Amino acid sequence: MEDVDDRADNSLLNKLIRRSLVESSQNVEVLQRDPTSPLYTVKSFEELHLMPALLKGIYSMGFNRPSKIQETALPMILADPPQNLIAQSQSGTGKTAAFVLAMLSRVDVKKNYPQCICLSPTFELALQTGAVIEQMGKFCEGIDVVYAIQGNRPAKGTIIEAKIIVGTPGTVMDWCLKLKLFDVEKIAVFVLDEADVMIGLQGYSDHSIRVKRALPPNCQMLLFSATFEESAFCFAERIVPDPNIIKLKKEELTLKNIRQFYDFCENREAKYRALINMCRSITIAQAIIFCQTRRTANWLSQEMASDGHVVALLSGELITAQRADIIQRFRDGKKKVLITTNVCARGIDVEQVSVIINFDLPVTVDGLMDYETYLHRIGRTGKFGKKGLAVNLVEKRFMHILQDLEEHFGIQITRLDTGDMDEMEMLCD
Numbered sequence: 222m223e224d225v226d227d228r229a230d231n232s233l234l235n236k237l238i239r240r241s242l243v244e245s246s247q248n249v250e251v252l253q254r255d256p257t258s259p260l261y262t263v264k265s266f267e268e269l270h271l272m273p274a275l276l277k278g279i280y281s282m283g284f285n286r287p288s289k290i291q292e293t294a295l296p297m298i299l300a301d302p303p304q305n306l307i308a309q310s311q312s313g314t315g316k317t318a319a320f321v322l323a324m325l326s327r328v329d330v331k332k333n334y335p336q337c338i339c340l341s342p343t344f345e346l347a348l349q350t351g352a353v354i355e356q357m358g359k360f361c362e363g364i365d366v367v368y369a370i371q372g373n374r375p376a377k378g379t380i381i382e383a384k385i386i387v388g389t390p391g392t393v394m395d396w397c398l399k400l401k402l403f404d405v406e407k408i409a410v411f412v413l414d415e416a417d418v419m420i421g422l423q424g425y426s427d428h429s430i431r432v433k434r435a436l437p438p439n440c441q442m443l444l445f446s447a448t449f450e451e452s453a454f455c456f457a458e459r460i461v462p463d464p465n466i467i468k469l470k471k472e473e474l475t476l477k478n479i480r481q482f483y484d485f486c487e488n489r490e491a492k493y494r495a496l497i498n499m500c501r502s503i504t505i506a507q508a509i510i511f512c513q514t515r516r517t518a519n520w521l522s523q524e525m526a527s528d529g530h531v532v533a534l535l536s537g538e539l540i541t542a543q544r545a546d547i548i549q550r551f552r553d554g555k556k557k558v559l560i561t562t563n564v565c566a567r568g569i570d571v572e573q574v575s576v577i578i579n580f581d582l583p584v585t586v587d588g589l590m591d592y593e594t595y596l597h598r599i600g601r602t603g604k605f606g607k608k609g610l611a612v613n614l615v616e617k618r619f620m621h622i623l624q625d626l627e628e629h630f631g632i633q634i635t636r637l638d639t640g641d642m643d644e645m646e647m648l649c650d
């Protein structure tokens with residue numbers, strides 16, 4: 222009798238994940254020659270006139286050719302005089318690298334004061350973006366980054382000398398306007414990552430706009446996101462002087478490499494059983510499970526732990542040291558399954574994440590489908606052309622929301638009975 226591990230390891234879901242991991246590596250080259258792919262590129266990095274030290278950094282990260290957003294945005298961003306940009310590109314298509322290369326290209330390493338600010342919506346994303354800056358800029362002499370995030374409070378009277386500040390809006394605003402840790406008049410580049418929430422969501426927008434208002438008039442403004450619903454886009458156009466614009470059509474928003482399914486569940490207990498069936502068969506790669514509330518995430522992680530599953534739980538009420546440790550351990554593969562809320566919906570880039578499970582569909586405060594958050598959540602898989610799987614566990618009372626989702630994006634989400642191994646067979650077709 223094969224033991225549980227053998228059974229799981231041979232499970233169809235694992236075969237699909239293993240195959241998609243293999244296919245993905247061959248996939249990028251193919252996609253970068255496909256004009257309909259968001260990774261399509263006609264230029265090489267050399268043709269983007271980047272500094273040699275930056276080229277060295279890019280190649281050391283395994284990047285061979287720029288993605289579509291990188292080859293389109295960078296010439297605009299690096300032009301002289303500097304131009305402002307509002308850019309939209311699908312999740313996982315290299316937006317971070319685009320604005321990081323912009324900041325690294327603009328910094329004057331002879332000046333020991335902050336020249337670039339990059340605002341991220343969450344503590345985890347600020348940490349991740351800072352790490353990309355340090356990695357991409359590691360061959361550039363004199364590049365240093367400081368993290369304006371909760372838990373990092375410089376001593377009173379400190380004068381920040383680091384050239385790039387990455388942080389969350391509230392902390393950056395305190396550093397710049399209240400504590401006056403640096404001269405905001407000397408900022409040359411201002412990046413808003415996940416810009417639609419940064420200017421659209423109460424809390425973020427107040428702080429982001431107050432920082433923006435303190436910037437010098439010639440400061441270059443770069444706004445990036447995978448989603449810009451109309452009101453956010455119009456507001457962005459109002460606050461960014463004379464921007465270049467890169468915008469997606471609605472039908473371009475969903476990525477073909479992320480296969481989306483749903484499993485119909487009578488109630489929360491049935492969702493739990495469906496989830497366990499899936500997690501039991503995932504022994505390779507990693508999965509992120511999204512819950513709509515911290516309460517559900519806490520309940521789910523306790524249930525799964527008591528059933529012997531090793532899971533990590535990350536949500537906003539944890540202290541920053543815990544959050545940093547949890548996301549790092551997940552990134553290092555020490556935990557296969559991360560249970561979380563929307564705090565990890567945007568930007569988080571963990572290469573081995575092949576499966577996204579929406580234990581709850583993302584809904585707005587009015588109980589309507591939150592289309593943007595859905596796109597960002599499933600975008601945690603399928604990064605840079607890799608194959609990804611997204612499975613939605615849907616209770617009867619939420620089926621209309623799933624139908625709204627299909628209609629909104631013009632897609633068909635296939636039904637999957639996670640309890641039926643033959644159905645899982647279909648995943649491997």
Ligand SMILES: Nc1ncnc2c1ncn2[C@@H]1O[C@H](COP(=O)(O)OP(=O)(O)OP(=O)(O)O)[C@@H](O)[C@H]1O
Pocket residue numbers: 283284285286287288291310311312313314315316317318446447567568569570572600601604605
């Ligand atoms: N030109 C490139 N060649 C190969 N890999 C790349 C390239 N640009 C970015 N990547 C990799 O692709 C992954 C996704 O990149 P990134 O996180 O920048 O995408 P994004 O568009 O910012 O995604 P999201 O919308 O989720 O924030 C990362 O692991 C990154 O290292």
